[in-house]
Amino acid sequence: MTGVFGALGALFGVVTFLLYLAFIMIDYDVISKGWRNLVPEKYRKVVNMLMEDMEEGMNGYFKAMTKIVICVAILFAIGFKIIGLPFAIVLGITLGIMNYIPYSQLIGIVPAVGLTALHSLETGENFWFMLLLVIVVFTVVQLAQDLFLTPKFMGDFSGFNPAIILLSLSIWGSLLGMIGVIIAIPLTSILLAYYKRYILDRKK
Template sequence: MLHTISLDKFLRWTVITLILAAVFFTLKALSEVLLPFFIAWLLAYLLYPVVKFIQYKMHVTSRAISIILTFILIIAIIAGIVFIIVPPFISEMEKLEVLANKYIQSNTHSNNIAAMLKQWFTTHRFEINHFLKSRDFTDAIKTAMPQVFALLGQTANVVFSVIASFITLLYMFFILLDYESLGENFFKMIPRKWRSFSRVLASDVEKALNSYIRGQGMVALCMAIMFCIGFSIIDFPMAIGLGILIGILDLVPYLHALALIPTAILALMKAADTGHNFWMIFGGALLVFIIVQIITDMIITPKIMGKAMGLNPAMLLLSLSIWGALLGFIGLIIALPLTTIIIAYWKRYVTKDEEVIKNK
């Protein structure tokens, strides 16, 4: 039996589709401006239970003081993690400096790097003077100037990032200050006939986000433990600190790949310290990365995230790829909860899946 679609229904769905498309492209165009607010909202959502615990369980009368105490607690935790990771890394850098000075002393007539550079410039001053007057140097300057301006632009971006971080903290403070009233006032802005659906949708988003945060937290914890064990087995420098760092990075899916940079630096330091081949040491660390990634993707993520979000591994990877390509960093954060909600609502309202309707 064919179902006819009335002109009114067709126009209504067309308008809704156009509005959703306009909202999506507006959000994408304003993503850089909205990113601090979105991050602040997400952090406020994560910290709200702590603020509520401090205010009501510890009988702190002022919400502002509860927020400040929460910030102090988070800063203390971050400082503890930094204390675990940074001092060993500085120690490794000091070892590298000592090894570099020993190498210079054994292969040159200088006592340290500064003396070696001074001796080199003194020995080659005529060649350097000739090169500075040559056309090759002029061409090199012309080529390098755009790179210098690009570097200055990157420096400006760092300054803007610091300002954005400060703005994010302000956003987060004021969101936490009026957390309950903000949510209630938001629903009052929605037309009455849509309020009931909006509350159900918000509840579903909260449930999906809670499931995602708990699941991803468990995945990150498992990954941190496996990396700590793997690096300890191969006697890699800073095994525990590096494992913890990778676990923290993995709170955002696949961001732990950035840890390959400090891993390469630590492998270089160990090679200089022990005299072993750098590629053998770095290869061992890469092998740990590969083994842990395979275990995570094949066993841990499907078991934990698949169960928490109701998605199979292929859908997990596909949703991360699509939303990451569309919305970048924000997309990686919202990919799994948003995909879960879209699939659930599609089954509920489009395909009329009875099982989903009953669960709802």
């Protein structure tokens, strides 16, 4: 029971984070303008350029993530439909949307187990066999995301090869936890842009 409440709490946290993010994106121009006006005039040019790099990086990141989310939602929906899980499409779409926060879709195991139990009660199918099929779907989709989707779409937007992407996710994830995983690619892109613009250009 404690584990269920913990998973529900984590799910609530994910939803809350996405809502906060949505509100920030809606008022981003106002927030960004107000924040930049607080910067002293002599530093404003540098800050504006950094903010432009950040905006470009985050826009590219969310476009790439949206492509991943759509693919993951489709894969989950197809997988759950094949094994006969109830509400397969709804659950697949939900898990896809949760994927905006990397690996948060794993919380979806809780409702998936609940639907598996309901399906077993209604049809008389073996619960443990159905649960094994659900775990297989989660595993296959996660592997497809980690090995193919993320390197492909994040690589297209950032120009990084898959090895750099996986290394970036690992490093920032170990330093900042889940937040690090979320901002790994755009933050790495910003640091690289800063290096090219301010370090290499000064040397030339």
